[in-house]
Amino acid sequence: MQLWVDLADTEGLKIGASVAVNGTCLTVVNISEQGVQFDLIQETLSLTNLGTIKEGDLVNIERAAKVGDEIGGHLVSGHIHxxxxxxxxxxxxxxxxxxxxxxxxxxxxxxxxxxxxxxxxxxxxxxxxxxxxxxxxxxxxxxxxxxxxxxxxxxxxxxxxxxxxxxxxxxxxxxxxxxxxxxxx
Structure with missing residues (x-):
């Protein structure tokens, strides 16, 4: 399954980068005028709520931390249980x-x-x-x-x-x- 997300800020975002969508660590596979594309495999769909997202739904987005960024919360990996x-x-x-x-x-x-x-x-x-x-x-x-x-x-x-x-x-x-x-x- 493919998931397209309209991100407000794609500055510095590259194909292969990690982005958490509803807390799920996903890999960017395409960036275009349509948005940012992620591929969802069966393991992701079976463990997360991403398969229920419909066009127009809002999702939580978090870009990967960079070396030197303040860590202002708990450390998480984006690996949903x-x-x-x-x-x-x-x-x-x-x-x-x-x-x-x-x-x-x-x-x-x-x-x-x-x-x-x-x-x-x-x-x-x-x-x-x-x-x-x-x-x-x-x-x-x-x-x-x-x-x-x-x-x-x-x-x-x-x-x-x-x-x-x-x-x-x-x-x-x-x-x-x-x-x-x-x-x-």
Missing amino acids: STAKIIELLPTENNLAIHLALDKAWRDYVIYKGFVCVDGASLTVGKLSEQGFWLHIIPETLRVTTLGDKQLGDFVNIEIDSATQTAIDTIKNLAVSGDLKRWLS
Whole structure:
């Protein structure tokens, strides 16, 4: 599948460059008056919400960081692990709480006050639930992302924190092998 995106700024963008679209790291394959083209393979379509994008939909875009750029948030790779379904939206005067249902296989990697990347926005987990987790979105994040436009039932891309995944997988592997008790002593 091909995805064409109308980017406001293509300065310095070259074929072969990486651009995150809804948090998914994609490779630029064409740049023209029509926009920027990306090829989506089956693996990408099966793990992300990119196959549901229709012409005219807004997406979150992030260009790759350059050496020397300020890193003002959490480090993410653009390698999506799963999608999560929006099951509750609680708007307040200036904020939005979003409740996401996440596949059980990924819930161990989402920890209270840890972070997840949701459609390309790296966010702090506000609360855990039986189904997944809650996010509390501030006005600036609502202003610069598409999260404020989401509806009940929408799916968002999820990238979990790789350091959390590594720590939890290490502990699980030690527990299974029987080495956890020895390792902790």
